[in-house]
Amino acid sequence: MPITPPRPTFRFAPSPNGLLHLGHALSAITNAEMAEACNGSFLLRLEDIDRTRCRPEFEAAILRDLAWLGLRWEEPVRRQSDHLPLYAQALERLKRMGLVYPAFLTRGEIRAAVTAAEEDGRPWPRDPDGAAHYPGLERGWSAAERADALRSDRPHAWRLDMARALQAAGAPLSWAESGAGPQGETGTIQADPAAWGDVVLSRSDAPSSYHLSVVVDDAGQGVTHVVRGRDLFHATSVHRLLQKLLGLPEPLYHHHRLILGPDGRKLSKSLGDTGLEALRARGLSAQAVRDLLL
Known part of the structure; x- marks a missing residue:
């Protein structure tokens, strides 16, 4: 049939x-x-x-x-x-997969780490929007160290361990683009999630980030065509990665010009x-x- x-x-x-x-x-x-x-x-x-x-x-x-x-x-x-419980469920699934970690550095501490590295002559990676990658100091903590830090009630975010996530995703990711990117990219686009570093998926003051909620929402609404501005073209790489990790369907994408x-x-x-x-x-x-x- x-x-x-x-x-x-x-x-x-x-x-x-x-x-x-x-x-x-x-x-x-x-x-x-x-x-x-x-x-x-x-x-x-x-x-x-x-x-x-x-x-x-x-x-x-x-x-x-x-x-x-x-x-x-x-x-x-x-x-x-x-729909906050849906985002919490998605985050919990990524936790069980060992693909996220709690991150406690403040914005000031992040700036200090980046400044120190650059003053020492070490270039610091930045995402497509120009923001510095998170240092990821907590990435290698043991389960006991993470549990102790979480019990302290310090404000924190849950970040995607990009290296682990890419390994779990396996084959390289891409998406079908019927619009065009900032440089006129169209057709089959090779995704580059690593360009974003360890992206935030949730914060103490926000139950879900844009990246996590948008893929959960699109799947929940049965969205087959994501049509949006070119300013979100590169973010599609992160969305394709999360869709792969969470077993969500892949929409077609169309990025239009900006006003x-x-x-x-x-x-x-x-x-x-x-x-x-x-x-x-x-x-x-x-x-x-x-x-x-x-």
Whole structure:
């Protein structure tokens, strides 16, 4: 009996920690139009794990802006805050596999270690976003040393032991890219998770990192096509690794262009870039906003 392929499923997944801007509009519209073109589903997910920055008024504004753009999505809206046990289960599985470790260094201690190494003439590896790799001093601790440190209630993160994780994953990883990366990369892309070092999967003040929650959510929602901005192109390497380790399905990926401000930087909610709400208040129509994205 032939196996029926899953219905194409796309998602737009903003964080309700600010107002949507033109970059978000491009991503949401691209997802919706690609879903419509293949008779697929268009889902909305609110990535609201950071409860210190995510607020109800921003969630309401997101729903209002998307409806104003003429977008419709399947209900219910998925909120990450409703699914924290799923992320905890995924982290626990990686713990049982021996692929994560508790990391206790503060940001200041990390900076000091990096500075000392560089002043000594030793280049320090940095991830694709420019952040220094974690020193990993706790990576070689014994089980007893880790247990003692965890009993101290010191703030800590759980980090992926990248070397062990890559060994457990086995064969080299790749993904199918129908968009393009920052350098025009397309087609079959070879993943390079090691470029990120020992990434954070959970912190004392946040039950799940973006990397962990996004792969769990995409699998849980049956997402078959991940369509997002090129700023997340390189992060796909980490996501492919976690999908492999956790036995999750591999979506197809499409990274689209970014909307840049007059100074050439990516638009950002935190930097107060012009938002959709402000454009609407200035009298622009939804069609005019769509025209700006052409």
